[in-house]
Amino acid sequence: MTINNQTVFDADRAHVFHSWSIQSALKPLIIKSGLGSYLWDYEGKRYLDFSSQLINTNVGHQHPKVIAGIKTQLDTLTTIAPATANHARNEAAERLLAIAGDDFAKVFFTNAGADANENAIRMARLYTGRDKVLSSYRSYHGNTGAAIAATGDTRRVPNEYSRGHVHFFSPYLYRSDFWATDEAQECERGLQHLRRVIEAEGASSIAAILLEALPGTAGVLVPPSGYMQGVRQLCDEFGIVLIMDEVMAGFGRTGKWFAHQHYNITPDLITFAKGVNSGYVPAGGVIIHQKINAYFDDKSFPGGLTYSGHPLAMASIVATLDVMAQEHMIENADTIGNGVLAQGLKALADKHTIIGEVRGMGVFWALELVKNRHSKQKLSADEMNTIKAALIERGLLPFIAENRIHVAPPCNVSTDEVAQALAIVDEVLGMACTQFINE
Template structure:
């Protein structure tokens, strides 16, 4: 007799056999998901959800896009896997499409399995290219959980994992909680750049291989940099011969209403890391876009890195189909338009009406709502309250992404006006309820 598939059965199976990331295992009660399509997901017991988390901010084209599914199936019929040292049509086509979205002067792509190992290899390239060792990164950042990526990460999860060498952190701009006592964006920018210059000078410019920055820090709070900041970082890197790496793992491929987040700022780095949105996570993939000078450096020098599944054919087919579908269906334009016309005004309206919201910030479909218990003192709303709020959203059929005292509003790039209005109504209802509880 076949056991009926229910939420309880799947959850029990999971808790018996699966070890989860970033968790106390015995405290888990995981959400069960059985299927999905577009911006919707559902479980085995009939509950449906509107996905405003894009899972981990990666399903930019939504769930089960037919063109991508068909491309994966077609590739599986032809070739499921092949060694990375070979040449493969789909790998070349994927690289060609990615580079078409890069700034001028980028010529190669090194493929990885995810964003963490993309950042690992970008830092490796920078060290080889410069002959230097140190890597500078921001305290408010997340670059992955592998060896050097987690140490480059600034948030506290790095602390039990600090095994890699040569990492130094600095404060990036965040006017709402300024480390520089700034009064406006211009002052925050100027003081943050002065701080970074002093860190470079004190660490020894000739010792620094790279600065790695999320173009817009995501998990750290969707911290849109002030005007002139990224240009200033670029100028510091040029002055001191430091490689500039932009981590576009979360912010890239449509999330901000541009193909890459850097397109919003007119600044080109030397290396660009990506993953997540490049194929919406349908098959794990990531990579490094490499500028011409660094690519030429390795034409005559050995690159000491590699991955068994670099440029995996199924992942490459998913990239080609995803980028083609995004272009053909105007998904990036949709993300920009929906963000400007509906999501931004809707979230700003919530902030005006609910004292629990301290600040709303973002662009495109990449937004953070920062909750506070006291607006005047900007006191972060307590983590248990955020957890209860997240559960309340979920009970009403809205899946959300929360970090510390923040709600990150990050729907797929295909989201419709009706779905945004549905989500805003749920947010309004729950925040209003918690506002009364916390009064």
């Protein structure tokens, strides 16, 4: 059988059930292969990937050293039960602990970010003897039982089967829930709001606060100065476990190994997935603080997964973390992301009034699009779909969420690739300004 764009599309629509979708309305993009920051279809049409897919291909597509690491493990051991000891798993854990810091003792491996958050919540509840979990309305933590209930965005509503979840408003100065006029006010009032939620819910009933280190799907919402430190202090004051969700923001995305390292705080549990191995093999996990690890020295942990620490996933983690260090990808994400990329995005905002705000750090940015800068009226879903289609038509793969274009290239993106992407966005937003601006 000839494999081409049409045969792949037809087979997909005949046999594959897609997530978050009305099945009959789907027209998925066809992809054959890729390399670095590029993907292409069976007809040779190339796309510059400035979404890193779902913000996970941090070393780009088909990195030869990561592929080689997986192939070597294939020849040694393809799979093994998690109760055994395995060299690849040990190597992955050691590397993760090295970048997390001396306060952390062990790593529990999962299959992805959602079950990482599930197990972190389980650990916090067992450690504290409490039940409730606080998380932000502006968040996404996964699509399994407790993870989707902890999620703040509206996708949680048809999935709220898990118990004990309470939400609060985290900072978002551009659309402040606290009537703040500057970053200091947003921080102060946000922390006071969180304190009141803790007090009203009963501090002695709260096991954990679960926060994204830099909220991603919610809008790349960089916390105001002092906010994360204030959350850490509240957790210490009330004996609450702080779970830092680094699934999307970790592994170079913000110009550091972990986004929480920008805030000089130490969480009690760190959840991870996505960029830990660029998504080459499904993998996630929980990095566990010494004090929580010690609690389980003489108590059984009631959780596990068949593929916890799967050898192929572990080999991909080792290879990814090694190549990121060897090729200075963290430094590149910092230099280019906070340099030409940040400057270019801000220049676009100066040029196009459809951009209400530019925010982000490293290779993790968002352009919030509005019909009117004064009213901050959001573009509609249809208007955003028009913009998305125009970007893809011109060979740029964006990450679109609500009224935002999220700009998230691989950590090893080049200045030339940034220039190419900015030129496409510039052209499309120029078109969008003439169609959608209402000023």
